Amino acid sequence: MVMKNKGIEEFKTALRTEDLKVTPQRLTVFEEVCSNKEHRDAEDIFIALQNSGKNVSRATVYRTVELLLKYELVTRLDTGDGKWKYEHWLDCSHHDHLICIRCGKIIEFIDEEIEDRQEKICNHYGYKLVRHIHQLFGLCGECQNYNIAS
Amino acid sequence: MVMKNKGIEEFKTALRTEDLKVTPQRLTVFEEVCSNKEHRDAEDIFIALQNSGKNVSRATVYRTVELLLKYELVTRLDTGDGKWKYEHWLDCSHHDHLICIRCGKIIEFIDEEIEDRQEKICNHYGYKLVRHIHQLFGLCGECQNYNIAS
DNA sequence: CATTTAATTGAGAATGAGTCTCGATTAAAA
DNA sequence: TTTTAATCGAGACTCATTCTCAATTAAATG
Secondary structure, three states: OOOOOHHHHHHHHHHHHOOOOOOHHHHHHHHHHHOOOOOEOHHHHHHHHHHOOOOOOHHHHHHHHHHHHHOOOEEEEEOOOOOEEEEEOOOOOOOEEEEEOOOOOEEEEOOHHHHHHHHHHHHHOOOEEEEEEEEEEEEOOOHHHHOOOO | OOOOOHHHHHHHHHHHHOOOOOOHHHHHHHHHHHOOOOOEOHHHHHHHHHHOOOOOOHHHHHHHHHHHHHOOOEEEEEOOOOOEEEEEOOOOOOOEEEEEOOOOOEEEEOOHHHHHHHHHHHHHOOOEEEEEEEEEEEEOOOHHHHOOOO
């Protein structure tokens, strides 16, 4: 069930490049992050590890997820409720998110035209684009009917 | 120095429409938000009020800012450090943000093409767009030179 | 204007995500 | 092996934000 993919090798390489150690805990966290396609926060990941009997401390989960973000093996998503959710990048290409503000449903989208415009905007201001957040908040088809009752 | 503008009337109207009361505290918070064009978090606003001798409790500041967001008299900006900053919308039209990840400098931008594409994406998935977050994180011209030292 | 009633307020306690500390452990270089 | 610095874990800590609840007040009604 464990995924063996190039992601983990890239993680190891990134760690070594920074003179950081490749530890079982770090690998375990990365494995857990990759094993699930849902958008989860650090706490969710910590609990999932506990439930599968893998003891990695909460602090280490937070620390590792931060590394994964830095190495761009993971993206971070602000779901509007003050938490950050993480999502791996394995076989899926880059995408942004459309989030229902009533039921929380998330749709992933990608729009090349927007991607292009972002680059152009950065160039225009002399910035070098590193990452971006682009989230559309709205009401999904079903939740539009509940407008009044909300 | 206090700004009298149509914003405050819209706020009162919105409150009345929801059967909420127009209170001095709510108006004071709105006034403070409008008096400053910087991007500030709720605590900043609370402190600013204290410093000008206006006693509005922290809880009320948070509650009011939440209302302003709901009524779209204010926007909320995730600066990547886990806090939310608020910005009024008075005489300025909608814009998004380009943020330097090293020095924190913020540039405001607007791109009609992106705005259009957002609407189209929402329509495509049957969503009704309510608001969006679009932030580009990168290195500004000056900070690109410090890349190595970071 | 006085009365009534539900919304609002403030002070501080509670929550909770995320960070930090520090002694014990361990990866990995030699 | 030995050595050494990086890492780990447990839980304390931080601090932004939310909640609680008794006292206050806006504003509708008589």
